[in-house]
Amino acid sequence: MRLEDALFNWLQIKIVAEARQDDHAAEETRLFFEEIIRDDHAVTSFETTEDETMVHIHYEVEGKRKRLMFDKESVEQLLHDINSNPKYNNQ
Numbered sequence: 001m002r003l004e005d006a007l008f009n010w011l012q013i014k015i016v017a018e019a020r021q022d023d024h025a026a027e028e029t030r031l032f033f034e035e036i037i038r039d040d041h042a043v044t045s046f047e048t049t050e051d052e053t054m055v056h057i058h059y060e061v062e063g064k065r066k067r068l069m070f071d072k073e074s075v076e077q078l079l080h081d082i083n084s085n086p087k088y089n090n091q
Contacts (some may be wrong), residue, residue, distance in 0.1 A: 001036060001040070003037070003041045003043070004068060006033055006036045006037050006040070006041065007037060007046070007057050007059070007068055008070055008075070009033050010030065010033035010034060010036075010037060011048065011055060011057060011070060011075050012075055012077070012078040012079075013026055013029045013030045013033060014030050014048075015075060015076060015078070015079050016030075016078055016079045016082060017029075017030045019079055019083075020079075020082070037059075041061065042061055042062065043059050043060065043061050044060045044061070045059065045060045046058065046059035046060070047059075050072060052072075053071065053072055053073075054069045054070065054071060054072055055069070055070050055071075055072050055075045056068070056069050057069075057070070
């Protein structure tokens with residue numbers, strides 16, 4: 001898996017895990033992607049910031065700081081899809 005894909009997937013599931021704190025599968029999946037990012041891509045740190053339209057991932061590889069940006073709407077799509085599916089909601 002490419003680093004960019006792993007970071008995007010991690011970001012999507014991070015948003016889901018934060019919004020659905022009782023969703024243990026989401027939290028396990030977030031940890032899984034963090035493991036891929038660290039072990040497969042040698043990323044030593046990563047964090048997010050956001051503005052009105054973009055989510056930024058700041059990360060470090062081999063001592064070099066880097067940044068990726070993703071469209072906020074795309075990043076939040078997984079949470080929206082989960083929340084709109086009655087199968088995944090006990091409401």
